[in-house]
Amino acid sequence: MAFAAISAGAPVRVLQGSRGLEDLASLVLDLKRKPRPSALDAQKRWEESLAALLADDAKRLEESLESWPELLVQSDSTGNSLLHRAASAGALQATALLLERGASANLRNQEEATAGDLAFRAGKQAVFEALVLHRVFCIRREEEEAPQEPPRKRRAPDPAAPDPYHSQRLRYEGSRLLDADSKAVMMGWEAPLMKKHAEVLLPVRGLRVANVGFGLGLVDGFLAELGPSEHHIIESHGDVLAELRRCGWPSRPGVAVHEGRWQEIVPQLESGSLDAIFFDTWSETYEDLRQFQDEVSRLLAPGGRFSFFNGMAPYSIAEHAAFCRLAQEDLETLGLPCDICKIELGELGDQTWHGVAERYWQFDSYYLPLARKAPSRDSEHPMSWRRWPQFPVCVTDKLGKALPLAEFGLSDMTSGRP
Numbered sequence: 001m002a003f004a005a006i007s008a009g010a011p012v013r014v015l016q017g018s019r020g021l022e023d024l025a026s027l028v029l030d031l032k033r034k035p036r037p038s039a040l041d042a043q044k045r046w047e048e049s050l051a052a053l054l055a056d057d058a059k060r061l062e063e064s065l066e067s068w069p070e071l072l073v074q075s076d077s078t079g080n081s082l083l084h085r086a087a088s089a090g091a092l093q094a095t096a097l098l099l100e101r102g103a104s105a106n107l108r109n110q111e112e113a114t115a116g117d118l119a120f121r122a123g124k125q126a127v128f129e130a131l132v133l134h135r136v137f138c139i140r141r142e143e144e145e146a147p148q149e150p151p152r153k154r155r156a157p158d159p160a161a162p163d164p165y166h167s168q169r170l171r172y173e174g175s176r177l178l179d180a181d182s183k184a185v186m187m188g189w190e191a192p193l194m195k196k197h198a199e200v201l202l203p204v205r206g207l208r209v210a211n212v213g214f215g216l217g218l219v220d221g222f223l224a225e226l227g228p229s230e231h232h233i234i235e236s237h238g239d240v241l242a243e244l245r246r247c248g249w250p251s252r253p254g255v256a257v258h259e260g261r262w263q264e265i266v267p268q269l270e271s272g273s274l275d276a277i278f279f280d281t282w283s284e285t286y287e288d289l290r291q292f293q294d295e296v297s298r299l300l301a302p303g304g305r306f307s308f309f310n311g312m313a314p315y316s317i318a319e320h321a322a323f324c325r326l327a328q329e330d331l332e333t334l335g336l337p338c339d340i341c342k343i344e345l346g347e348l349g350d351q352t353w354h355g356v357a358e359r360y361w362q363f364d365s366y367y368l369p370l371a372r373k374a375p376s377r378d379s380e381h382p383m384s385w386r387r388w389p390q391f392p393v394c395v396t397d398k399l400g401k402a403l404p405l406a407e408f409g410l411s412d413m414t415s416g417r418p
């Protein structure tokens with residue numbers, strides 16, 4: 001994906017450089033010291049810069065920014081920054097310059113859209129890709145700079161300490177599993193997605209599979225139909241376990257139910273003992289997924305497959321793309337190249353969400369990840385795979401209506417505002 005942006009003219013330093021945020025910090029300090037321009041002057045500066053930007057004239061824009069660096073942190077009456085305007089105009093040189101100067105690609109306008117989201121909606125693929133790559137770079141840098149907890153503490157939370165999710169009552173209501181605040185833990189509209197996940201994980205009968213997170217039991221039902229020789233189910237919530245027992249899962253042939261959090265169960269499973277793994281938990285972050293992925297490379301036998309429910313950053317297509325790319329890079333490092341397959345969903349409609357406290361999905365397409373381990377240590381990897389967002393996330397994809405970020409109650413990892 002880097003190649004598309006670079007060949008389309010985005011300087012590599014936008015994608016890899018580190019100056020931007022430091023420049024921004026010193027800019028904010030400068031601004032505090034400087035006298036503020038009159039409203040008329042401020043408007044004139046904004047319009048001049050906008051004209052340069054819309055003409056994608058990086059030289060003229062640079063001159064404006066040299067004279068009036070405060071423009072980088074300003075926005076118009078709709079909350080659009082210069083970067084938003086450059087993105088929706090498809091002005092690649094201007095976008096590159098603004099990023100290099102420290103403009104935030106994570107800033108949201110009044111409709112909660114980032115510059116990347118606007119590039120996507122306007123069909124500006126090259127700018128979209130440059131902005132997504134820039135976000136990946138920023139997320140990695142934020143992670144490096146964040147204070148690290150001791151790994152053991154993160155890896156093995158105290159099972160005796162109740163967390164808010166596990167200490168609340170859940171309820172099954174038709175084809176929904178709801179928490180105490182009527183937020184949906186799992187919903188029936190996901191059934192076609194779960195079927196597809198099962199199909200890509202178990203292409204032949206007789207394989208050994210593990211699913212983390214039972215929920216409505218949808219994916220487990222589809223996996224069971226594909227005739228695995230071993231079917232492990234890892235589930236931690238008492239109410240879900242009660243439902244799973246009520247449905248008779250523990251006594252089904254080949255099924256082993258592991259009661260508890262994956263964080264405690266998975267380290268006890270034997271290395272190389274599985275051919276396929278599916279991961280779909282709740283109220284966990286990308287960091288949890290990343291820790292799980294470390295275990296996946298150990299657990300999978302050669303040629304094994306891994307997939308997970310891809311609900312990362314569902315409030316913004318640009319942030320979703322950035323996290324998909326991040327996951328692809330992390331999985332590749334673990335020897336698990338991951339392709340992403342686009343599935344058309346269409347609009348779910350308001351009725352789907354009736355009685356549910358939060359809409360947790362808003363895209364018209366679902367991007368299904370499938371990672372595979374090489375069949376043997378020496379073999380070439382058999383699977384061709386594509387980096388995001390070059391394909392299949394392209395700006396011609398149609399999106400559902402934008403929803404306010406606040407509706408999602410996302411973790412820090414996925415919702416970081418500037």
Ligand SMILES: C[S@@+](CC[C@H](N)C(=O)[O-])C[C@H]1O[C@@H](n2cnc3c(N)ncnc32)[C@H](O)[C@@H]1O
Pocket residue numbers: 185186194212213214215216217218219220234235236237240260261262263280281282283284
């Ligand atoms: C979204 S649902 C899974 C839906 C499932 N894929 C299906 O097809 O119905 C998430 C499930 O993960 C379980 N879960 C959450 N955190 C977990 C953890 N740390 N370990 C194991 N299960 C967990 C939840 O209790 C819930 O049943």
